Amino acid sequence: MANREKLINTALALLLPALALAAYGMGEPFYVTLATRIAILALAAAGLNLALGLGGLVSFGHAAFFGIGGYMAGIFATHAFNQTPLFTWPIEIAATDQMPVIWLVSAGVAALVALPIGLISLRTSGVYFIMITLAFAQMIYYFAISWPAYGGEDGLSITMRNGFPGVNTLDPLNYFLIAYGLLLLVLFIFTRIRDSRFGAALQAARQNEVRVASIGIRPLRIRLAAFVISAMITAVAGALFADLNRFVGPSMLSWNMSGELIVLIILGGTGRLFGPVAGAILFVLFEFALGGLTEHWQLFLGLILLGVVLFVRGGLIGLLAGKVHHG
Amino acid sequence: MAEPVLNICNLCKSFGALKATDDVSLDLYPGEIHALIGPNGAGKSTLIHQIAGTLKHNTGSIHFMGRDVSALGVSHRAQLGLGRTFQISSLTPEFSALRNVMLAVQANQGSSFRFWQPVMADASLKDRAMHMLERVGLVDRAPVPSAELSHGERRQLEIAIALALEPKAFLLDEPMAGMGPEGSKRLTGFLDTLRHEAPILLIEHDMDAVFALADRISVLVYGRIIATGTVDDIRRNPQVREAYLGESV
Numbered sequence: 001m002a003n004r005e006k007l008i009n010t011a012l013a014l015l016l017p018a019l020a021l022a023a024y025g026m027g028e029p030f031y032v033t034l035a036t037r038i039a040i041l042a043l044a045a046a047g048l049n050l051a052l053g054l055g056g057l058v059s060f061g062h063a064a065f066f067g068i069g070g071y072m073a074g075i076f077a078t079h080a081f082n083q084t085p086l087f088t089w090p091i092e093i094a095a096t097d098q099m100p101v102i103w104l105v106s107a108g109v110a111a112l113v114a115l116p117i118g119l120i121s122l123r124t125s126g127v128y129f130i131m132i133t134l135a136f137a138q139m140i141y142y143f144a145i146s147w148p149a150y151g152g153e154d155g156l157s158i159t160m161r162n163g164f165p166g167v168n169t170l171d172p173l174n175y176f177l178i179a180y181g182l183l184l185l186v187l188f189i190f191t192r193i194r195d196s197r198f199g200a201a202l203q204a205a206r207q208n209e210v211r212v213a214s215i216g217i218r219p220l221r222i223r224l225a226a227f228v229i230s231a232m233i234t235a236v237a238g239a240l241f242a243d244l245n246r247f248v249g250p251s252m253l254s255w256n257m258s259g260e261l262i263v264l265i266i267l268g269g270t271g272r273l274f275g276p277v278a279g280a281i282l283f284v285l286f287e288f289a290l291g292g293l294t295e296h297w298q299l300f301l302g303l304i305l306l307g308v309v310l311f312v313r314g315g316l317i318g319l320l321a322g323k324v325h326h327g
Numbered sequence: 328m329a330e331p332v333l334n335i336c337n338l339c340k341s342f343g344a345l346k347a348t349d350d351v352s353l354d355l356y357p358g359e360i361h362a363l364i365g366p367n368g369a370g371k372s373t374l375i376h377q378i379a380g381t382l383k384h385n386t387g388s389i390h391f392m393g394r395d396v397s398a399l400g401v402s403h404r405a406q407l408g409l410g411r412t413f414q415i416s417s418l419t420p421e422f423s424a425l426r427n428v429m430l431a432v433q434a435n436q437g438s439s440f441r442f443w444q445p446v447m448a449d450a451s452l453k454d455r456a457m458h459m460l461e462r463v464g465l466v467d468r469a470p471v472p473s474a475e476l477s478h479g480e481r482r483q484l485e486i487a488i489a490l491a492l493e494p495k496a497f498l499l500d501e502p503m504a505g506m507g508p509e510g511s512k513r514l515t516g517f518l519d520t521l522r523h524e525a526p527i528l529l530i531e532h533d534m535d536a537v538f539a540l541a542d543r544i545s546v547l548v549y550g551r552i553i554a555t556g557t558v559d560d561i562r563r564n565p566q567v568r569e570a571y572l573g574e575s576v
Binding site for chain 2: 192193195196197198199200201203204207208210211212213214215216217218219221222225324326
């Protein structure tokens with residue numbers, strides 16, 4: 001079973017670049033963008049998968065981190081384009097339009113926000129945890145709406161997509177490769193964390209919190225670290241997403257977005273390495289195929305989700321590769 | 328006499344009008360097995376919960392290794408060296424027997440914030456965990472997910488996890504429960520040697536095992552300790568015979 005999962009993962013990993021390259025070869029940049037969208041959503045969900053899948057922390061507020069990344073991309077792009085500094089006080093800091101810097105800042109800001117949110121939310125569990133994370137995300141959502149400096153309700157357009165050293169990011173294939181490369185890197189990091197001591201404690205705390213405490217490991221610390229790492233990854237995906245759309249608005253911070261990320265993971269397979277990738281492929285394909293037929297495509301998505309939850313508990317990966325195998 | 332490893336003094340715990348623990352005082356000295364017996368509903372498990380820290384007592388004190396641990400949480404007390412097993416096996420069901428013990432070894436080494444090296448390639452964890460499984464006779468079941476182990480095997484795994492913590496005191500909550508005569512006998516022999524590693528506070532219904540193992544016995548009835556003494560003291564105590572042994576002997 002473990003080998004079959006590897007096979008499926010490899011197939012999924014190859015599917016995305018194959019799609020992007022084929023579309024690029026046929027001169028269909030729209031489909032390259034579609035593949036990029038899949039890669040970025042998968043990246044965001046891979047971040048959430050660390051908290052939700054490994055740690056059992058159903059965060060209904062990850063849009064906050066996705067949006068924070070998005071706004072970082074938007075804010076840097078705007079300042080870089082207008083050649084105005086980010087801050088003038090206490091020291092003047094100039095903006096950059098280089099993605100690696102923006103990603104680091106996004107991850108850093110997300111970590112600073114996730115730390116207090118996690119510290120408060122993780123004292124609860126179950127439905128309360130879901131509701132508190134939602135409440136924090138909504139606070140950030142309304143803050144963005146009411147903050148006129150960066151577009152308020154209208155959001156922020158990114159006139160020039162941010163750059164990457166030595167790469168023309170305006171080329172859709174280049175941009176796909178950046179997003180895809182980052183996705184593979186994060187999936188690699190995910191496997192390392194999952195199989196590490198920290199990952200063992202995190203997964204054990206999901207299965208039996210009392211047991212973990214009674215051997216002398218504090219579940220709260222482990223979960224807090226997982227929550228923060230998870231938020232950082234999702235924020236980097238948010239920065240990429242804003243650059244892809246050349247736009248960031250409050251909708252990136254909305255609870256729909258948090259819900260979509262959870263849906264992605266459930267569709268693909270909770271806690272599975274390629275669950276977010278499988279989920280993002282399914283989600284974007286549904287959105288594209290069903291969305292072309294009817295405005296009410298989310299109704300059908302809901303039905304499919306219901307089917308998955310009722311009949312295929314492990315999502316697509318679980319259906320194809322069977323149960324998780326811990327060494 | 329040596330200092331007690333565990334010292335419980337005038338402990339009280341009420342749930343509403345019910346006094347679940349009523350002025351309990353109890354010591355555990357190095358090298359001894361102190362058995363805690365009592366009829367069902369006497370408050371044995373409630374007492375264990377308070378010692379382990381899953382429940383907070385109302386008044387009184389709990390000293391462990393000369394330190395007042397009353398304000399400390401479960402994980403903190405475990406770090407100080409309180410090795411507990413559960414009355415109803417409490418394991419990480421998806422993990423194999425080996426990984427269950429490896430997690431305890433990892434906790435004992437005090438290093439769960441390592442994010443990069445795979446645990447399964449970590450010989451320091453694996454060898455130590457295998458050694459613990461060997462001691463309880465579970466080596467050939469190492470790769471089996473703990474959810475798929477038999478009841479008796481889960482009880483053994485509980486012990487292996489406690490061993491891996493290298494505790495300063497064992498807190499064993501009915502380790503024989505549901506083991507069968509053969510298993511109980513083997514475990515009795517094992518616990519007999521274990522007392523030299525760390526003293527054991529043993530809660531047990533199996534009277535043969537208790538009488539064979541215990542250096543001292545405390546009898547808990549309605550949350551109160553009605554007698555503490557050697558096996559012979561307890562056997563002869565008329566109050567105990569009436570309250571407890573009268574039913575079973």
